[in-house]
Amino acid sequence: MTKNLLSSAVFAGLIAGLIAALLQFVFVIPLLLEGELYESGTRVHFLVDGMTQSEKGTPGLGGEWSRHAMTVAFNVVTYTGYGLLLVAAMGFARDRTGLAVSAKNGLIWGLCGFIAVQLAPAAGLPPELPGTPAAELAPRQVWWIATILATAAGLALIAFGRGLPAHAAGLALILIPHLVGAPHLDTYFGIAPPELSAEFATISMGVAIVGWCLLGYFAGFFLQRGDN
Template identity: 55%
Template sequence: MFKQIFSSALFAGLAAGLISALLQFWLVTPLLLEGEEYETGAKSHFAGVLIVEGEDQKPVEIEEEPAPPTSEVLARHGMTVAMNMIVFTGFALVLVAGFATATTAGHVITAKSGILWGLAGFIAIQLAPAAGLYPELPGTPAEDVYLRQMWWITTVIATIVGLALIAFGNRLHWMALGALFLAAPHIIGAPHLEFYAGVAPPELSALFVSRTLAVACATWAVLGGVAGAIWHRQTI
């Protein structure tokens, strides 16, 4: 059983990590790099063009910082690929452990059902926490990191329990309890500052949030589908 769990998780984690990295390079990394320019002051939200009063009005161009060396860019991208593979392999181990538990209870895991498991993982790990603590661009002020970590962990655990009760509970009261678990962290509320002070344009921040969640959703679907397909092949 351990060998089956490990092999399914390893292949699924590597595949999902690679897909995640590629999608991030395409959709997310450019936004992060632009966000860093606002964080360092290379760009300003309100100073794209400065008009000087007088008869001869001329735009004042903001000097751009030189591009980082190629070696630094490659190292950064390589670290992104490696971290994605490591992180999603860890997620895959937890997901496949769930497969094993469900199989013991008589449920059949396939590629299609694996995708549903993957989407449930996306909801628990990223979508539900993002409803309170959304992905943030560099330079965005935030509440104390310890408080945010505690709320995030609590939300993830509560969401997993809630989804499990709704999916596998055979009584209405179990489903109602599951819904309560899903709602509880958001009723309590995530820790936030009492003001907004982001340095990047809100349009850029909104695009970053939507793309980050879209990439995560696609990656978790791949993770669950690949893991489910390998698990099903090994159990038939």
């Protein structure tokens, strides 16, 4: 049983991590590299005589292969870690509730993982380009971790709780971090164009949901296959 859980997490994390890294190379990293040009001052975005001064164009991946290798490794390790948590939750739910495990409902587990770990925190602290000024790191980390835990617990209550009180408590847990609010500066000090920042945040979340759905799908697939 433990061997099946571990191998399922590793295989699912490897597949999801590699595909997520590929998507990041194509869609995310070029925007990240362009953001670094604004951070370094190579490109500027401000108003001079009523005209916006900015160079348009997304840089290529270039030859920083060590950095790109780190991106692949980071994705594989991260998604494998997420996979361990996901298959543990799937196995626990199966043993306690008799819920079947399959690739199909693995997609739902992956989607819930995305909501808890990516979407809910991003509602208060969206992905940011390099050099974007932000509030102090420690309060943001506390809010980010609390939001993940509260959202995961809330989703569990909604999915497995019995009766309206449990569902209402789950919804309250999901909403509380956002009612409290994430730490932010009192004003904006963006360096890069807002259009680039918005595109980076949107595409980053799009890649994340694909990665999580793949992780859930393959975690369910390998778990079911190992049980047969």
